[in-house]
Amino acid sequence: MNVIKNYKLFYAISLAVIAVGLIMFAVNGLNYGIDFTGGTMLQLEVGKFVSVEQAREIVSVYDENASIIHSGPEKAELIIRSSKDLSNKDTTEIVSQFVEVYGMDGSNFQTQKFGPFMGKEIRDRAIFSVIIASVLMLAYISFRFQFKFGVAAVIALVHDVLVTFAVYSVLRLPVNSSFIAAILTIVGYSINDTIVIFDRIREESKIYPKLGFGEVINNSINLSLRRTLFTTLTTLMAVTILYIVGVEDVKVLALPLIIGMLSGTYSSLFIATPILYSLKRLKTNG
The missing domain is CATH 1.20.1640.10 (Multidrug efflux transporter AcrB transmembrane domain)
Structure with missing residues (x-):
């Protein structure tokens, strides 16, 4: 060479x-990413394992670049972090779709808005x-x-x-x-x-x-x-x-x-x- x-x-x-x-x-x-821009975090207790790809089919309508990870001992929880300032209507619609598609308890979720920490x-x-x-x-x-x-x-x-x-x-x-x-x-x-x-x-x-x-x-x-x-x-x-x-x-x-x-x-x-x-x-x- x-x-x-x-x-x-x-x-x-x-x-x-x-x-x-x-x-x-x-x-x-x-x-x-969200570390620099801030945004919205949505934590869902789905009650069963839902793959990132399956969750993204719902979430991508609101933010196709959202970060989705699993949590909990059986990976039955999803943590969705979006760099967008999602409205209460958006988060409610996301939860409603998880309830409809995966039978999730509609009360088992938390949402939080935060600023950039980097x-x-x-x-x-x-x-x-x-x-x-x-x-x-x-x-x-x-x-x-x-x-x-x-x-x-x-x-x-x-x-x-x-x-x-x-x-x-x-x-x-x-x-x-x-x-x-x-x-x-x-x-x-x-x-x-x-x-x-x-x-x-x-x-x-x-x-x-x-x-x-x-x-x-x-x-x-x-x-x-x-x-x-x-x-x-x-x-x-x-x-x-x-x-x-x-x-x-x-x-x-x-x-x-x-x-x-x-x-x-x-x-x-x-x-x-x-x-x-x-x-x-x-x-x-x-």
Whole structure:
């Protein structure tokens, strides 16, 4: 695999995804979830298990993006959280349909309206956390390798965060507290593959000092490719299964992790290494 030869193609793919995401963000903004917007919570004691898909057939008429999870020892309760300020008429109609379709006791429900508990301060803290983590990673990688290795790794991390935001902007996926947690997890996970490949590049440079740096990078990627793909696929399988069979609250955490892992593997192989090569050439030419 000749990554260095085709680096313009890899750059173009990433830039296209990020550009589309930024355009969609500028036009429509992000689809902030209930954690940021506030809304309505409706808790129903249905008396028997009703799947999320069955419940959504009723709830989607009022809010197709509502969060629906089970509660109780036998999952006989449903907790519906909507980012919309549902009226008393809407909640009454929802309860009435559950009574009609599933024989629910019409008095066994609770409704609550609440404001956003995650606002600008928490968003700012999340951004600040990513910046601090990036600076510390830059310092660590610069100490363990060289400064240009650290710069390439941090640019790859920013790439992964932007790609994840782009996917959420384009698909209008809800941004909530789980998304923030997933972004912070992605930053830590993504750097792992990059460091492994950088370590291989350093070793290959010492073993074959007469080879050109581009060839050293390609050899290192090919030697690390199987390990990188197997590690990612193993983790991805576990997270994907959680997304498929997990409850709603697990799915909203698993989805950004899936996107981030795919982006992280891509950036470690096809973004970080070409950037490192470009930085090396700049230093040589300078």
